[in-house]
Amino acid sequence: MPAIAARNLSFTYAGSDRPSIENITLSIEKDEFVVLTGPSGCGKTTLCRCLNGLIPNFYSGDLQGELEIDGISVKGKSTAELATHVGFVFQNPENQLFSLSVERDVAFGLENLGLPREEAVERVRWAMEATGILDLRNNAPYELSGGQQQRAAIAGVLAMRPSVIILDEPTSFLDPKSAVEIVGVIARLNRELHLTTLLVEHRLDIVSRHASRVIVMDKGQIALDGSPSEIFDERARLIGIGLPRVTMLFHLLRRDGFPLPKNPITVQQAADELGRFLGG
Amino acid sequence: MIKAERVCFNYPGGHEVLHEVSLEIKDGEFVAIMGENGAGKTTLVKMFNGLLKPTQGRVYLDGVDTHDRSVAQLSKDVGLIFQNPDHQLFAETVNEELAFSLRNFGFKEDVIQRRVARILKVLDLDRYEKSSPFILSGGERKRVALAAILVWDPRHVIMDEPTIGQDYLQKDRLRNFIVQLVSQGKSVVIVTHDVEFVAEGKPRVVLLSRGRIIADGPATKILTDHAIVEQASLTMPQIATLMKMVEGVSAPSEIIDVYSARDFLAGKLRETVQARTLSPER
Numbered sequence: 001m002p003a004i005a006a007r008n009l010s011f012t013y014a015g016s017d018r019p020s021i022e023n024i025t026l027s028i029e030k031d032e033f034v035v036l037t038g039p040s041g042c043g044k045t046t047l048c049r050c051l052n053g054l055i056p057n058f059y060s061g062d063l064q065g066e067l068e069i070d071g072i073s074v075k076g077k078s079t080a081e082l083a084t085h086v087g088f089v090f091q092n093p094e095n096q097l098f099s100l101s102v103e104r105d106v107a108f109g110l111e112n113l114g115l116p117r118e119e120a121v122e123r124v125r126w127a128m129e130a131t132g133i134l135d136l137r138n139n140a141p142y143e144l145s146g147g148q149q150q151r152a153a154i155a156g157v158l159a160m161r162p163s164v165i166i167l168d169e170p171t172s173f174l175d176p177k178s179a180v181e182i183v184g185v186i187a188r189l190n191r192e193l194h195l196t197t198l199l200v201e202h203r204l205d206i207v208s209r210h211a212s213r214v215i216v217m218d219k220g221q222i223a224l225d226g227s228p229s230e231i232f233d234e235r236a237r238l239i240g241i242g243l244p245r246v247t248m249l250f251h252l253l254r255r256d257g258f259p260l261p262k263n264p265i266t267v268q269q270a271a272d273e274l275g276r277f278l279g280g
Numbered sequence: 281m282i283k284a285e286r287v288c289f290n291y292p293g294g295h296e297v298l299h300e301v302s303l304e305i306k307d308g309e310f311v312a313i314m315g316e317n318g319a320g321k322t323t324l325v326k327m328f329n330g331l332l333k334p335t336q337g338r339v340y341l342d343g344v345d346t347h348d349r350s351v352a353q354l355s356k357d358v359g360l361i362f363q364n365p366d367h368q369l370f371a372e373t374v375n376e377e378l379a380f381s382l383r384n385f386g387f388k389e390d391v392i393q394r395r396v397a398r399i400l401k402v403l404d405l406d407r408y409e410k411s412s413p414f415i416l417s418g419g420e421r422k423r424v425a426l427a428a429i430l431v432w433d434p435r436h437v438i439m440d441e442p443t444i445g446q447d448y449l450q451k452d453r454l455r456n457f458i459v460q461l462v463s464q465g466k467s468v469v470i471v472t473h474d475v476e477f478v479a480e481g482k483p484r485v486v487l488l489s490r491g492r493i494i495a496d497g498p499a500t501k502i503l504t505d506h507a508i509v510e511q512a513s514l515t516m517p518q519i520a521t522l523m524k525m526v527e528g529v530s531a532p533s534e535i536i537d538v539y540s541a542r543d544f545l546a547g548k549l550r551e552t553v554q555a556r557t558l559s560p561e562r
Binding site: 013015016038040041042045055068091092145146147169172173174175176177178179180202203205240242243244245246248250252253256258267268270271274275277278279 | 473519522
């Protein structure tokens, strides 16, 4: 049973004359680390809003097709019911944190589940430990750095024990060092907790090395779908996605006629290939 | 010219956000202000259009102390585009959003429509002219917010995190547009975490850390200085890291973008190929 299964999913916002996503058919298996990318306005955010029930519960419009999470049809489910299946992390952690302490914030979603107190306390502790913020539990969110705030937002989602986590450009407000750290945390949670991960991101430089699969959307549809090295080719560049710089460099050098291998994803791979060529 | 002279800033009852920041930005200059979250970058640029006034020190805009002018007066000369477009957008359609300020400034309607049409085209928004800004995607709303400021043609343009939510083609377009503004003699200041965008546009980089300027110079120098990059919570551009890692080539440290790397490496690769063709053992 796939973690996410969509069949012919389409959505048109009220007041818009064209669909934002059109006939999306997609299956994501448990444990996968999927990066979802595409030009701005391609429908990434709309697709994510369908997955966690914000569409149709909070955004009105015309929704067609089928969508299942963990084998459960999303139709007619409230966003709250879905929250124990799908966790959602927003771009800007400041919009997700509002309590007086990190611990309260992480516990917020859980308080609505009606769990026994011991279990709730245990889960909050576990989520803070998994994201490396246990030491900060008594701090106010505004005392935290951007990267720590994003960890707290992720912990709040983890505490709900979802099987799928969706992150909508979670690094875009972070400085580069914190961005790399957060992507590392996400990749570790994916591996260790078998958490199916859908990461929406433009910055392919920092996420591609962790991705088992990249889905590129364009004009409301899925344009490319495969491993990073399979799909980071000319077509991806033409759609307008920002390939990792080293991948782009190899495209240019191959176009110049040098017989270099295709599509290195990491700086290390690119350095090794160039060293091999130059060393003979 | 924008000039900050030993600027300090404290929020009431809060800690010091900026400490003795001195900086001159000339007309026609492209400057990126970078640094860790909370370094004081946004606070600093809010001084440039008078939204915030220094608690100590002075900010001069074209020679006039910002203390002596209102935000409304300063805004005509300094366009500040906020990080979050939703703090700025309010009109029913994209066209009205852009025309609003021009009407306030008393422009004639035909001039307004000409200007609006031009800027929408430049920012790839013309197909949304009659749409509500609120049905657009995050990246598109961000460009509408940018257009709404640029349409009145301010002499200095300041953008807070302009590349967030923008795909590669839009970033390319933005970079070309900045080059155009700079060549018209405008100063363009961006606050950004986007190391790759800076590596390709190569502005002057001003690095802030904990409210102080810790480095100021060309992108090629600053982004390749490991110690400084580390201190400001940045990462080196991918290409700069690659050039240091490739064995057997001593690449000049100024290579931080794809195209200069391609030129340099193509030369090296060609030499290798030629040496192999000439060598009898091969």
